[in-house]
Amino acid sequence: xxxxxxxxxxxxxxxxxxxxxxxxxxxxxxxxxxxxxxxxxxxxxxxxxxxxxxxxxxxxxxxxxxxxxxx
Amino acid sequence: xxxxxxxxxxxxxxxxxxxxxxxxxxxxxxxxxxxxxxxxxxxxxxxxxxxxxxxxxxxxxxxxxxxxxxxxxxxxxxxxxxxxxxxxxxxxxxxxxxxxxxxxxxxxxxxxxxxxxxxxxxxxxxxxxxxxxxxxxxxxxxxxxxxxxxxxxxxxxxxxxxxxxxxxxxxxxxxxxxxxxxxxxxxxxxxxxxxxxxxxxxxxxxxxxxxxxxxxxxxxxxxxxxxxxxxxxxxxxxxxxxxxxxxxxxxxxxxxxxxxxxxxxxxxxxxxxxxxxxxxxxxxxxxxxxxxxxxxxxxxxxxxxxxxxxxxxxxxxxxxxxxxxxxxxxxxxxxxxxxxxxxxxxxxxxxxxxxxxxxxxxxxxxxxxxxxxxxxxxxxxxxxxxxxxxxxxxxxxxxxxxxxxxxxxxxxxxxxxxxxxxxxxxxxxxxxxxxxxxxxxxxxxxxxxxxxxxxxxxxxxxxxxxxxxxxxxxxxxxxxxxxxxxxxxxxxxxxxxxxxxxxxxxxxxxxxxxxxxxxxxxxxxxxxxxxxxxxxxxxxxxxxxxxxxxxxxxxxxxxxxxxxxxxxxxxxxxxxxxxxxxxxxxxxxxxxxxxxxxxxxxxxxxxxxxxxxxxxxxxxxxxxxxxxxxxxxxxxxxxxxxxxxxxxxxxxxxxxxxxxxxxxxxxxxxxxxxxxxxxxxxxxxxxxxxxxxxxxxxxxxxxxxxxxxxxxxxxxxxxxxxxxxxxxxxxxxxxxxxxxxxxxxxxxxxxxxxxxxxxxxxxxxxxxxxxxxxxxxxxxxxxxxxxxxxxxxxxxxxxxxxxxxxxxxxxxxxxxxxxxxxxxxxxx
Numbered sequence: 001x002x003x004x005x006x007x008x009x010x011x012x013x014x015x016x017x018x019x020x021x022x023x024x025x026x027x028x029x030x031x032x033x034x035x036x037x038x039x040x041x042x043x044x045x046x047x048x049x050x051x052x053x054x055x056x057x058x059x060x061x062x063x064x065x066x067x068x069x070x071x
Numbered sequence: 072x073x074x075x076x077x078x079x080x081x082x083x084x085x086x087x088x089x090x091x092x093x094x095x096x097x098x099x100x101x102x103x104x105x106x107x108x109x110x111x112x113x114x115x116x117x118x119x120x121x122x123x124x125x126x127x128x129x130x131x132x133x134x135x136x137x138x139x140x141x142x143x144x145x146x147x148x149x150x151x152x153x154x155x156x157x158x159x160x161x162x163x164x165x166x167x168x169x170x171x172x173x174x175x176x177x178x179x180x181x182x183x184x185x186x187x188x189x190x191x192x193x194x195x196x197x198x199x200x201x202x203x204x205x206x207x208x209x210x211x212x213x214x215x216x217x218x219x220x221x222x223x224x225x226x227x228x229x230x231x232x233x234x235x236x237x238x239x240x241x242x243x244x245x246x247x248x249x250x251x252x253x254x255x256x257x258x259x260x261x262x263x264x265x266x267x268x269x270x271x272x273x274x275x276x277x278x279x280x281x282x283x284x285x286x287x288x289x290x291x292x293x294x295x296x297x298x299x300x301x302x303x304x305x306x307x308x309x310x311x312x313x314x315x316x317x318x319x320x321x322x323x324x325x326x327x328x329x330x331x332x333x334x335x336x337x338x339x340x341x342x343x344x345x346x347x348x349x350x351x352x353x354x355x356x357x358x359x360x361x362x363x364x365x366x367x368x369x370x371x372x373x374x375x376x377x378x379x380x381x382x383x384x385x386x387x388x389x390x391x392x393x394x395x396x397x398x399x400x401x402x403x404x405x406x407x408x409x410x411x412x413x414x415x416x417x418x419x420x421x422x423x424x425x426x427x428x429x430x431x432x433x434x435x436x437x438x439x440x441x442x443x444x445x446x447x448x449x450x451x452x453x454x455x456x457x458x459x460x461x462x463x464x465x466x467x468x469x470x471x472x473x474x475x476x477x478x479x480x481x482x483x484x485x486x487x488x489x490x491x492x493x494x495x496x497x498x499x500x501x502x503x504x505x506x507x508x509x510x511x512x513x514x515x516x517x518x519x520x521x522x523x524x525x526x527x528x529x530x531x532x533x534x535x536x537x538x539x540x541x542x543x544x545x546x547x548x549x550x551x552x553x554x555x556x557x558x559x560x561x562x563x564x565x566x567x568x569x570x571x572x573x574x575x576x577x578x579x580x581x582x583x584x585x586x587x588x589x590x591x592x593x594x595x596x597x598x599x600x601x602x603x604x605x606x607x608x609x610x611x612x613x614x615x616x617x618x619x620x621x622x623x624x625x626x627x628x629x630x631x632x633x634x635x636x637x638x639x640x641x642x643x644x645x646x647x648x649x650x651x652x653x654x655x656x657x658x659x660x661x662x663x664x665x666x667x668x669x670x671x672x673x674x675x676x677x678x679x680x681x682x683x684x685x686x687x688x689x690x691x692x693x694x695x696x697x698x699x700x701x702x703x704x705x706x707x708x709x710x711x712x713x714x715x716x717x718x719x720x721x722x723x724x725x726x727x728x729x730x731x732x733x734x735x736x737x738x739x740x741x742x743x744x745x746x747x748x749x750x751x752x753x754x755x756x757x758x759x760x761x762x763x764x765x766x767x768x769x770x771x772x773x774x775x776x777x778x779x780x781x782x783x784x785x786x787x788x789x790x791x792x793x794x795x796x797x798x799x800x801x802x803x804x805x806x807x808x809x810x811x812x813x814x815x816x817x818x819x820x821x822x823x824x825x826x827x828x829x830x831x832x833x834x835x836x837x838x839x840x841x842x843x844x845x846x847x848x849x850x851x852x853x854x855x856x857x858x859x860x861x862x863x864x865x866x867x868x869x870x871x872x873x874x875x876x877x878x879x880x881x882x883x884x885x886x887x888x889x890x891x892x893x894x895x896x897x898x899x
Contacts, residue, residue: 021138021314021316022136024316024317025134025136025138025283025320026133026134026138026139026560028134028171028317028320029133030133030560030562031167031168031171031324033320033324034313041350042355048451048455048464050451054165054167055164055165055167056165056562057346057347057350057562057563058560058562058563059447059451059454059563060558060560061454061558062455063458063558063559064558064560067558
């Protein structure tokens with residue numbers, strides 16, 4: 001499923017990211033990359049979401065969250 | 072000569088880099104923008120003991136790829152300027168993510184010092200560091216600091232000086248990317264010329280960048296190298312079954328977590344507990360938006376209500392300064408210089424400088440919102456809505472500020488990292504009706520519209536501006552500023568208490584720039600605009616002076632008649648003494664040529680004259696009240712307030728008439744037949760001279776030249792000329808109209824409204840507002856857009872685009888209105 005389907009409070013593992021190189025590298029720098037566990041702090045199917053990764057909180061726009069495949 | 076040490080300050084956004092910069096450079100810093108780059112870079116110089124340390128604050132970045140201008144800027148500064156030391160500010164409470172940048176900095180082969188910031192926060196959360204071990208593992212000295220309390224700064228400076236003079240005591244460690252990747256790195260390195268064209272750039276780094284598909288480096292190496300790189304990437308992707316970059320990022324995190332496992336012990340994970348609790352409310356679907364709007368209202372209130380009185384005081388002070396200069400100007404000395412000083416310099420620069428309190432307060436509010444971490448939350452809240460027009464949530468903040476003034480709004484776009492977002496927001500910001508436009512609206516709307524229509528018209532104008540801004544943003548995003556809409560990826564920093572020092576420094580940096588601008592560019596432009604409305608001058612017209620003399624003569628003979636009516640000898644001085652100065656002060660014209668008055672002898676004469684003057688004063692007061700009642704006609708919907716005032720005044724007037732009929736007749740005669748015509752004649756003469764002067768000036772000529780183009784919009788040359796003034800500042804439109812319609816500065820706006828009401832139909836009144844809303848932004852806004860976009864291309868495009876949009880919109884409204892016959896009747 002895509003990340004924006006995950007519920008608030010759920011911890012999921014990133015499987016793949018469908019994005020251009022620039023975005024991938026930016027996400028990597030923020031610690032979001034395949035194999036990493038992220039916890040959804042504020043979930044939303046239609047708007048931006050907040051995830052916890054490593055020791056930080058990251059906002060992902062809806063378009064971004066849709067491109068992150070998680071399990 | 073004291074040795075000069077150049078220090079580059081690198082680090083993640085929100086790592087406290089700016090605080091460290093302020094601590095290092097202190098209050099005696101000389102801060103300037105690093106020239107010639109797309110991204111703002113601050114630099115400061117400070118003396119520490121025997122050393123002069125020059126600190127360059129690189130843009131905050133999470134990595135050093137070629138994907139964002141900030142990252143390119145940061146890495147090329149380090150490679151090209153070869154700073155003696157790179158100080159990497161690392162947030163101790165989020166160390167693993169922060170060290171990702173460190174691994175890339177180490178690959179640039181410059182001596183790195185890690186400033187481990189917020190160690191107090193980390194310790195309180197149970198994170199313990201073995202700094203000696205971590206230094207060895209990373210191969211860089213680590214200095215623990217607490218930036219917000221200025222702790223560890225001395226130790227950091229000592230480390231900088233030691234590393235700069237003696238070299239780093241540690242052997243820099245590099246990430247090992249694993250056998251397969253390291254093999255390809257060597258293969259690529261082998262194709263690079265042994266004597267690299269630029270010896271400052273490490274060959275391993277070049278190979279690493281090429282493997283990661285760095286589009287900035289690829290064109291700078293040979294075709295053969297690129298072929299080898301392509302083969303390497305293809306090979307590695309087969310091996311890993313995915314992108315090389317991701318594998319490399321993974322290896323970096325592996326290196327970091329290996330180091331942290333040995334040297335960092337976390338006993339509890341509590342970093343976000345409080346922040347998350349606050350965010351549960353602040354970013355929630357229910358409270359998020361109302362709270363955001365409330366905060367925006369507070370910012371507004373602070374900026375324009377609290378700052379308003381200070382702005383008023385400053386603007387009064389500039390007005391008084393102008394008056395003082397006018398009064399002290401020695402007669403006979405060229406008045407052109409005086410006018411330039413008073414009308415051009417003080418008027419223009421003073422107008423901009425008097426907004427300084429507003430600007431400072433605005434930036435203080437923004438600094439608090441930013442430093443506390445709220446700004447990121449606001450962007451989160453508004454993102455859903457702003458997404459529809461192709462912008463991020465963050466763009467909303469500058470747009471809201473645009474309701475106050477376009478200049479700070481454009482400056483506030485700095486909170487947007489993406490250049491396309493920034494430019495789009497900057498270019499549409501003038502469409503938000505600013506405070507100066509509001510002043511124009513409040514002049515125009517009562518002049519043309521009946522009370523029940525005023526609020527809807529005002530609302531419509533504001534709405535048109537907002538809708539056009541949103542539409543224009545969409546248009547820009549799909550044309551000149553097209554581009555893959557970068558999805559929102561933004562760190563939500565933990566809430567922090569902003570420090571007073573940090574907020575004040577922020578406020579002063581930005582506000583100071585505003586003041587500097589007023590002293591330079593705006594000064595020059597004000598002078599130019601003043602000259603345009605003044606030159607070429609026409610020679611003093613003898614007819615103008617003659618009209619003043621004629622008026623004075625008529626006044627004098629009227630006063631003589633008055634003496635007859637009051638049974639006073641024509642030579643009596645009793646009245647002339649009282650009346651002549653009054654007329655002079657009312658018209659500011661030359662003194663009425665009163666005959667030399669005799670000394671008053673007769674007691675009865677004196678008494679009669681005294682009673683007349685007392686009555687005259689009363690009648691004058693009542694008449695003024697009547698005029699006020701006329702004005703109050705518009706104040707409430709049914710005009711009842713005006714009617715009541717009018718009735719009261721009329722009753723008082725007839726009371727005065729019945730009391731002393733003959734004196735009342737004389738007073739009426741004087742006011743209606745003597746003083747009134749005199750004032751009117753002098754004002755008309757001055758008005759004609761003003762109009763002739765302005766018509767002859769460059770601005771007037773342009774106005775006349777533009778008239779054929781303006782006629783289809785229902786505008787005449789006078790409006791065209793005033794538009795030129797409005798380019799300097801919207802408020803100037805009012806001043807220009809006052810001059811054109813020759814309403815002296817001492818008169819109320821009611822008078823100008825009355826004249827406008829008779830001169831133009833309501834449709835034209837509406838279109839004037841429309842044109843001033845959409846048309847070319849004021850000069851300060853244009854200049855600030857130039858400064859912020861660092862190019863003339865954007866402000867020029869903005870001027871052309873908005874002027875065209877204003878013309879077309881106004882043309883459509885005027886044509887439709889004319890065809891449908893809406894608002895075309897001239898006010899009676």
